[in-house]
Amino acid sequence: MFSIFLDYFTGIKMQDAGSKKEKTFWFWLSVGVNLGFLGVFKYYNFFADSFADALALVGVQVNPWTLSIILPVGISFYTFHGLSYVIDIYKSRIEAEKNFVDYAVFVSFFPLLVAGPIERATHLLPQIKKQRTFDYNKAIDGMRQILWGLFKKVVIADNCAKFANEIFQNADQMSGSTLVLGAIFFTFQIYGDFSGYSDIALGTARLMGIELLRNFAFPYFSRDIAEFWRRWHISLSSWFRDYLYIPLGGSKGGTWMKVRNTFIIFLVSGFWHGANWTFLVWGGLNALYFMPLLLTNSNRTNLEIVAQGRFLPSLREFFQILTTFALTVFAWIFFRAVDLQHAIAYIGGIFSPSLLSMPSFEGMKEAFATVNLTLIFLLVEWIGREGNYGIANLSKVRSKAVRWGIYFLILLTIYFYGNHGESVEFIYFQF
Numbered sequence: 001m002f003s004i005f006l007d008y009f010t011g012i013k014m015q016d017a018g019s020k021k022e023k024t025f026w027f028w029l030s031v032g033v034n035l036g037f038l039g040v041f042k043y044y045n046f047f048a049d050s051f052a053d054a055l056a057l058v059g060v061q062v063n064p065w066t067l068s069i070i071l072p073v074g075i076s077f078y079t080f081h082g083l084s085y086v087i088d089i090y091k092s093r094i095e096a097e098k099n100f101v102d103y104a105v106f107v108s109f110f111p112l113l114v115a116g117p118i119e120r121a122t123h124l125l126p127q128i129k130k131q132r133t134f135d136y137n138k139a140i141d142g143m144r145q146i147l148w149g150l151f152k153k154v155v156i157a158d159n160c161a162k163f164a165n166e167i168f169q170n171a172d173q174m175s176g177s178t179l180v181l182g183a184i185f186f187t188f189q190i191y192g193d194f195s196g197y198s199d200i201a202l203g204t205a206r207l208m209g210i211e212l213l214r215n216f217a218f219p220y221f222s223r224d225i226a227e228f229w230r231r232w233h234i235s236l237s238s239w240f241r242d243y244l245y246i247p248l249g250g251s252k253g254g255t256w257m258k259v260r261n262t263f264i265i266f267l268v269s270g271f272w273h274g275a276n277w278t279f280l281v282w283g284g285l286n287a288l289y290f291m292p293l294l295l296t297n298s299n300r301t302n303l304e305i306v307a308q309g310r311f312l313p314s315l316r317e318f319f320q321i322l323t324t325f326a327l328t329v330f331a332w333i334f335f336r337a338v339d340l341q342h343a344i345a346y347i348g349g350i351f352s353p354s355l356l357s358m359p360s361f362e363g364m365k366e367a368f369a370t371v372n373l374t375l376i377f378l379l380v381e382w383i384g385r386e387g388n389y390g391i392a393n394l395s396k397v398r399s400k401a402v403r404w405g406i407y408f409l410i411l412l413t414i415y416f417y418g419n420h421g422e423s424v425e426f427i428y429f430q431f
Helices: 002-016 020-057 075-090 100-108 121-129 136-169 176-207 225-231 234-245 255-273 277-295 315-336 340-350 364-383 392-396 400-417
Strands: none
Touching: 002 020, 002 075, 002 100, 020 075, 075 100, 075 121, 075 234, 100 121, 136 176, 136 364, 136 392, 136 400, 176 315, 176 340, 176 364, 225 234, 225 277, 225 315, 234 255, 255 277, 277 315, 277 340, 315 340, 364 400
16 A cells, blocks of 8 residues: 555656656655665565675674565565556656546456556556446456466466475485486476466456556577576566666667667666575576577567467477477476585486486376376467467367367366365565
8 A cells, every 4th residue: 555655656646747857756755666676575684684694794793684584465466566567657658547446446356456467557558447347248257367377277287396396395305317306396387377377367357448568479499598587477577578687788888788788788687586596596597598599689579479370380390499499407406406516416406317217206196197187288278379378269269069078178177187285375475
């Protein structure tokens, strides 16, 4: 509520400011307080501990004072909503919203409050302000997307989580091949978990006549890392592009400026995810992946969906997808690891003679069913990759019996194969 009041008030003050200096004052007040909240709640302990560790390296021992506070749910998401709003007013892209309720709904609209997508005032506020009437076809499409999101979360993500957790937590006892399998399980866990949440959020909003920004566009079918980042967490990637990368100069400067700006947005993106060196390494690693594309001006080569109008990709496209997926899996190890030591030990365990052995761990037989379900899930997503989500094209199936048969099959799969034995929270709730 404080964040809402702050940005609503400073937005109006910027709009009514009599001089550039006054407008700038209110702008930096809002930005400073918003980032200050993030700094205290999310990053204070990280900086305090890192400072103490740095002093310890030169022989100075200190006991830093740290905070024992609970991170407010969704703080990274609603802070970025507010930041984009005040930046757009400051840049004269939009006018300040005078209706407090409309602005409060924009920031705290419940489907996206805790895990996005990160909305823009230019996109969401006009939809909130206009009168809406119930649209039967939009409601059906919303329910369909909710169903697919639930399948991703409960069947794919939660089952993969069970095995990913077991392997990551006992990495020192696992063979190299099993560690690779664990990394792949986490790769599908985080995709099913986060894109599943996004599907549920978008579908729920569509029930009420509101279209949220698309957040995922089948990223694991990407042919290079640049394409992957155009298709993964789209609302965050585009936010950093518009509010950080372009203001820094974007790609307009020389090679050094392009490289610098790319590393900045990837490192900031990593740090946005959490106060841990693992996230910074994950961001830096993706920046390194991006470099060859940037330096050869081929980062915008693959703009269309792969194998558009065809069922199968070409051999070249297949190997491009496989290579990009392998690089992504490797980077996710840092994202999932508890700390850098854990990540390095995990990777060291992969590159051992046991890499050539068959994967084996206590739940291997049970995991086989999850592997099969994930392969079926991939097939459905591949078939539906030209739609907005995996089963969006079911709307084009004329036979009502076939459509409803598929819906019931998905529901039965959720009921029989969903991981209902334990509660697995959404990964992005922690951010």
